[in-house]
Amino acid sequence: MKHVLRAGLILVLGVFAMAAMGQNGQASLLDAAAAGRTAEVSRLIAAGADLEARDAQGRSPLLLAVAGNHVAIAKALLAAGANINAQAADRDTPWLLAGAAGRAEIVAAMIPLKPDLTIRNRYGGNALIPACERAHVETVKLLLSSGIDLDHVNDLGWTCLLEIVILGDGGPRHQEVAKLVLDAGADPSLADKDGLSPLAHARQRGQRAVAALIEKAGGR
Structure with missing residues (x-):
């Protein structure tokens, strides 16, 4: 009888231990991804840690890796199926x-x-709009190859081109992203x-180079 009770106790303790390891593995993966600990992330992935664990803000390990620009970790998580x-x-x-964030x-x-190109951010926008606003040139080039909607209008009533003008500074990088989206077929006259x-906004802001690009593309 003692042997049976002892075996049962060992089994129960083992189940609790495994559960605790699973919870710790999830928390550790979130922490390791956020902190950029590449070797630890690789070890946890190999050990079967939950790739879709969430922190208190609902952020996954992959989202935390992106936020920290931990490229190797993000790639490892992507390869594992995150x-x-x-x-x-x-x-x-x-x-x-x-x-x-311009993580090209x-x-x-x-x-x-x-x-999924239909998912929207908290402003009702796609990935292209803030990338253009912040003039992430290389990222914009990549996004344009993804089939993303060039003329999507966010909750503010702005397209990527409008954000380039309204929130940009009209400098060389904003000129470059304006040319990129216009060359890719963005509507140069889609108003707010x-x-x-966009042309009216560019003129109001004295962004002559951007205004010239919009005019050349047929904007009015």
């Missing part, structure tokens, strides 16, 4: 954040995995909620 469309409490996904190398690794076109 979800690029997992949305956090603030509506960021790894894909959306990679675009907005991570965006390049994500494109072959066919991200008040009926002001």
